[in-house]
Each structure stands twice: as structure tokens, then as C-alpha cells.
Amino acid sequence: MIPLLQSLVDAVSAGAIYALAALGIGLVFGIMRLANLAHGEIITGSAYTLIFLWQFSWPLALVASAVVGIGIALVMNFAVFHWLRAQSPATLLIASFGLSILFQRLYDAAFGTNVRTAPVGNGLSQSIEMGGIRINLLSVITIVLGVVLLMSVHLFLTRTSLGLQVKAASADSRMARILGIRSGLVIAVTFAISGLLAAAVAFALTTQSGAVGPTFGVQVTLFGLVGAVLGGLSKLSGSVVGGFAVGVVLSLFTSWLPPWANDFRTALVYVFVIIALVFTPNGLLAGRSKKDRT
């Protein structure tokens, strides 16, 4: 019983992390048809910040990592993606690929290929009693963080004027501009939010592993993107659900796969990805308005 519950909580926690990653990717895709492969490098940058500053002052580290996340996202936008706004999604994707590799190498050159460690959030890696069951505190915190952020983004999009403009620009960017919506501002705001979400993912992952290397954010971004596409990129809720599903599946695989299959765990996941894509090309939650994804 206990391992099952524990693994379920872990799965939900992993789901939350991947949902946040997928949302960050989905937001930017919605606003400018960019599948940002470099999202992982925003996560890595935030993670490095956490690692380096945690020993001095953990509140500072948290704030700084959020600032760094937002900052890197904005730099990516203004230095690269802004100039490619009119290009096809394929071009944008390749550019983000280049940016991703570029940042990875920069991190490698600056901080070395080996991982840097720090006891980030050490106090959180403990079991607590909740309702008579022992579960991992970190998992709980991750879930709470995920829920809070998801709700915040939702409220932003539905209750604020700027959020409404983001939704409009994502749905029909030409009409949005004709209505006077400043596309440059709206895009920048979206990137900033995705940077904040990336910082949250960085926090959750760093607390788990305590070690950050140049390719820290790659896996979560790849699977976050997979989740977003599977969930259907035409609606943000699709990205969130897709990301969540991928996270849960990954976690359950890690917990429950028999030892002989463990080596092929990653391969199995990717086989499922292919199957899912082939059978539901519109995404698991196909929205009413199917957006041109190519």
C-alpha cells in the first residue's frame, strides 16, 4: 500500500513539473508558433543561479533564479526570436535548436562540463506524515507550487487586460494588431511568464538532485514539448494536461518497471510517444479550432 501511495504522490509531483514545463512551452508556441527548444536552457540558467547562491542566502537564491529565468527568456526573445517573427514555424524551431546548443556550450565553457552541486532545499528532502501515511515533503511542495503557478497563469489570462490581449494575440495575431494590441509587448510578457515557469521547474528539479550541469534542462524540455504536442497545442489546457500525463507516465515507469525492462525505459517512453502522435495527430484534447501547426 505504502509504496503505491508514495509512487502515486511522486507521479503527481513529476506530473506537476512537466506540466509547468509544457505550459511554458505552450504559452510561447501559442503567441508566436515557436516551439522553443531552448526553454531547457532557461531552466538550466535558473538552476545554476540556485546552486551558486543557495549557500549565501536562500531567499536571495530563489528571487535571483526567478529574475535570471525571466531575464534569459527576454534576452532570447529580443536578441533572436524577435527578428524571426515573420518566419515559418520550422525556421523558428531550428533557430531555437541553435540557441539551445549555443547556450549549452556557453554554460559548458563558463561552468565546466561537470555538474555543480549545492544542498538546495535540503530541509525539504524528508518524509512527513500526512493522514497517517509517510510521504515525501518535496513532492508535496512541488505539487503545491505547480498548482499555485498554474492557477496564477490562468487568472492572469482570464482576469487581466494584458492576459486577455495575450489570449487574443495567440488566437489571431493579425486581428489583435488591428485592434491595437502591441504584439511586441504581448510577446515579451509571454516570454517573461515562461521564464518564471522555467525557474519554478528549475527549483523543483534542483531540490531533487542537488546537481546542475550544462544539459540540466534538456530532458524536461524534450518531454515537456512532447507532452504539449500530445495534449494539443491549440489550447493551453491541452499543453498542461499533456505535460502532466507525460510526467506521470515517466514517474510510474521509473517506480514500477521490472528490472529487465529498465534499460529500455526511455526507449519505451519514446515508442509510446510515436504511437500517441500517430493515432492522435491533433492532440489528446483536440480543441475546436485546430491551429495550423506546421
Added chain:
Amino acid sequence: MIDRKTQTKSQSRRLLAPSWAVDLWTLAVPLGAVYLFTVVGSSLSGSARVDLGYALVNLIVVVGLWVFVGNSGVLSFGHIAFVAVGGWTMSLLTLDPTIKNNVLPALFPSVQDASASPVVALILGALVGGVLAFFSGLVLMKLNGLEAGIATFALLQVVVQVLTYWDKVGPKSGQSMVGIPTSFDLPAVMTIAMVVIVVAWLYGHSTSARLLRASRDDMSAAPASGINVFRHRVIAFAVSGALAGVGGALWAQTNRVVQASQFNLDFTFLTIAMLVIGGMLSLWGAVVGTMVISTLNHFLGILEGGLDLGEVTVSIPSGSRLIVLGLSLILILILRPGGITNGREAVWPFQRKLDFLSQAHTSAVTPPTAVSTGANRAR
């Protein structure tokens, strides 16, 4: 939207040569360029010859990539999978039996005993790549755009994972196949590269490729005109996989050490960057891109080692190559998204504009100033 290029095409009638000559020109130029590239490169230095060997192998892979990506307009992040199986085939068939027994003890007996001459191994490498591509194409080629990119990437991961962990077809996880004999010297590799270019060129002139390009330029019109996009994509994918397999086989015998982890995202990025920088839509673009990047990489490699300029030693940190490559790719996409060749084949020099194999409706065309995603209705 009426394309400016279509307009000037009628002006380009004054070709001063029969059309078959102009057509063959688009083959002759890449071949000539590869020949020159090899001759010049091999005369520079020993390290240049080494880099040249890798450059020619990359050229084969990138040309293979063009066959699919350039003609279908669909991005593939998985081609290194075919390179991997090509390399695997070459290694397993040409490794010295004693080494094979030591490094790869757990192989299937049939694989253990199998061996072949280098040429046969090369052809088999192409076959394995092509067959794998064909069957995975049957599954994947219904997908478009981003889904196709992810699915092909997933394919790469699956193949690499299998090659890493399945010790019945390869070394144990974490270990490499070493001591692969070099059976093809530089002139031979160059010749094979030129053959690959000819094959790609011939494919590009085939009906299947033409129909595929029609679908690339207008996704909605093609099926309506009766073009079976799926079938032609599978064909392109298979041919592309076979060529990539050739590249993989030669890569194995050039590098002499093969391990699954080498067929990774960095290798994928390298080949995609070469193609895009040269010009994704044309064969000439694939060739140009590879040559330019390989040359750049060679000289960056020298700088990384430290270059003496009289009293000053100039050097850059190692790992700069990928940084420069990433920057170059981004700059090209911003400044000249069609690549160095702008998606065109080698231009017949005796007239203004010529465009045989690639009628570009893509981002090579400068977009209108203000808004991009509006419907372009001619009213």
C-alpha cells in the same frame, strides 16, 4: 500570391545553351566543388586531411538529409538513426573476428560470424538504413510539421537506446566498438561522396521528387490534384535513409570507434545546421553548407590549439566550434533564411536568374513589412 521569380523566369529564356546543359550544370558544379574541396584540403596538412575525411562523410549525411527535408519540407530530427545503423552494419561486418569476440561477446551467433568485404558492408549499410527508413516512414509519414519533428526525434532515441543496451547486436552499454579498419582512403571516400551526390541529383529529377516538391509548396492543393503525398514522402524518406546509412558506414570506418552515444543531439544539430546554413531546399545548398561549416570548423580547431602569429599566440577555448556554429545558424536565419544558396541550385552563369529544382515559396521570400499571418487575399 504571385511569385516574383515566376515572372522573371520568362525573361530567362536567353540561356545561350540547351536546357539539358543548364540542367547538368546543377550537377557538375557540386561535383566539381567537392573535387576541388578535397584536392585543396588534402594538400594543406595532416590535420586538414583528417578533418576532410569527416567533412566528406558529413557531406554524404547532409545530402541524404536534403533528399528528404529539402523535397518534402518536413523536418526530420531522426536521420542520425540511419547513420547509426549504417555505422553499426559496417562495424559488425568488418571488425576483426578476434576483436569482435573480445569486445562483443554476447552477440547473436549469426552476427558474430558475419563478415564481409568493405564494399559489400557499405552496400549493406545503405540497405539497412533504407529499410529502417522505409518501415519507420510507413508509420511516421502521415505526420506534419512539429509532430513529424518530434516523432522522428523519438525514432532516433529508440534506435540509439536499442543499440546502447541490446548487447546481442552490439557492445555492452557504455562500451564501444574499436579497431574498425579503414578500408576506404580519402580518394575513395570522395568518390563515394560524388556518387551519393549523383544519386541525390537523379532522385531530385524523378517524378516522385517533383510531386513531393509540389506538395511542399502548397499543402492544401497537392492532395486535391491527386498527389499521394504519403507515398512520395515514404520514398524520399527511404532513399534519404539509405544515403544516411552510407554516411554512417563511412563514418564508422573513418572514426574507427563506434558507440551509440555518438549518435546524439550534437550530431543531429551539426547536420541540420549544415543543411540550413547552406540552404535547406537545394542539393547545392547541402554541399555548400557542409563545405563552409567544415572549413570553418577546421580553422576554429587550429585556433583552439593555439595559432602563432609572430609574437602573439591566438587561441580560443575548446568547445568554441559549436558556439560559433550555433551563432552562425541564428545569424543566417535572421539575415538570409534561405541559406547561403537561398535554396537555389547552382546557377548557370550566362543569364540572370535560374531555378530548376527549387521553386521557393518558403521563408526565402522576403515577407511583407507589417503583419505576417494575415490571409493574403488578392482583392
Added chain:
Amino acid sequence: MTERNGEPVDESQRVLTVENLTVQYGGVPAVDGISFTVDAGELVGIIGPNGAGKSSTLLALVNAVRSTSSRLELLGLSIAGKAPERVARHGLALVPEGHHIFGELSVADNLKLGRVARRSMAGLDEDTEWILSLFPILREFHSRSAGLLSGGQQQQLAIARALISSPRLLVLDEPSLGLSPTAVDTVFSAIAAVRARGMAVLLVEQRAQQAVAAADRTHVLSEGRITMTLSPPDASNSELLTKAYLGS
């Protein structure tokens, strides 16, 4: 609405000046050097056969397509080459052909988006009330998802949304297209009411007769050029209208 700024409406105030406007698609001119003006309180119509360049003209005003002109001014300020969002904030509200409302947002949210280009929030409530009185159906469906509205209702929403921004110039591209007769009536009544308030209106219409009858003057656009300019009395001249509509 122009009274609200505290300044009296000057009926001879020039709102839009277009001189020598040309729009080319790949070297072929869709609009070939046309010129016209719109003053405050005026309704200017543009009619003509399909492919004549009517929509391109309107899109060029907000710079949604590339164009050249010797003069393109809104209230004296040059809008040539300015980003669409800037033109909108200057006071040009374009309602492009085909509704273009945000189907996943509610009617209320769609209307809210009209505020973005509004220069001052003063009088927003009164304006909203007045606009909803022009299009009562929107009040009824206020919190419904806009995608559930019929075509005619969506068109009304698009116009209402444009009016919320309190524009100096309202530009409509074929507002009656695909609409039921009742809806068409609502739209044309709204245009009349808007014009009575002193707003300048530029209207591209399929319904030639209705446009010519309602507008101060109507330009006939054929193959990118203005071939004639009609006035309300010409509305009953069916021969003239047919000639204009089919192109010379």
C-alpha cells in the same frame, strides 16, 4: 463621440487623406494609385467587382499589406508604414471582412478588447451602453462564448468591438456579407447612428445600391482604379449601377 473630448465637432474636419495609394502583389498592382478623402461625419463608400482591390485598399490603411502612397494621413498624422497597432491607437478602427471575433472568448471579453485602442477611458460606460443599444443581441448574449453566435451576430460583435475604441474613422469591409436581411438592417442603422454622432465612416460594400444611397459619395473601384464617383441620387439609376458593379 468626438464631442466628448470637449471640442466641438468641426464638420469640415478632414479625417482621412489618401493620395496615390498603390498595393502590389508580386509586381502586379491590385490597387493602382487611387486617391480619396473622408471627413468627420461623412460616410464614404467603395464598391466594385470582385478582385478590384477594395479589400487591399482597406488593409493598406492599417499597413496589414505593403503599400506605397504619396500621402496617407489620419487626422493630419501620417500613418504610412506605421505598425497596425499604432494606426489603431491613432483612431482607425478596421473591421476586416469575415467577422474575426475571438471565438473562444466571451462576447463581453471580445468587447473588452475594443478598449485597447481607446485613447481615454472617460465615457466608456456611456459609450458601451449606447453601442449595446445599437446591437441589442449582444446584451442578451453578453457572457456567452462568441463562437456560439451566428454569423450575423458575430459581425455585429465585430463592429461593436471596433466602436468601443471610440475611433475617429470606422472602416468596414463588406459588413453585410452573408448576413440575413434583419441583421443587415441593424448594421446599416448602426452606421447611420454612428455617422450622426460625427464619426467618419469608410465602407466597402457588395450591396451597391444600399451603399450609394446611404453614402455621401461612393467611389467605384475597378481593376485597382477609381473609375467613377456616385452620389445618392444615382442609387435609383440601375443602368449606372450595373455598369459600375460589373466593371467598365
